[in-house]
Amino acid sequence: MAHWLVKSEPSTWSFDDQLAAGEKGTNWNGVRNHAAKLNLMAMKVGEQAFFYHSNQGKAIVGIVEVTIAYYPDPTDATGRFGMVDFKAVRALETPVTLDAIKADRRLAEMVLVKNSRLSVQPVAAEEWRAVLSLAKA
DSSP: OOEEEEEEOTTTSOHHHHHHTGGGOEEOOOOOOHHHHHHHHHOOTTOEEEEEEOSSSOEEEEEEEEEEEEEEOTTOTTSOOEEEEEEEEEEEEEEEEHHHHHHOGGGTTOHHHHOTTOSEEEEOHHHHHHHHHHTTO
């Protein structure tokens, strides 16, 4: 199974909001970048993603799981973009900051380091394990 990272500004949608959505979860709409769209399209039900607070906090704070694979995003008037649904799996006991990620040599090639603006990105298996070790998870 693949692993992912999704970004959200906590003032718009935080991991606490995701947790409050419960088992039903919520959709991940509003993505308007073609590279991010391709990553959403590649996601399969059951795959997990790190939940990253962007702008405020700049840290991986939790894990979500794909519950519904890619489907059209009704907020996109052009019909070109879609979304997936996620439910919260768990919060990370120790959030992993962007500074900590950049300081860890194991994560030097992580997309978050190389292309920090991409809102939906793949995470290699070894990167997934390294982040979890930093989170003491």
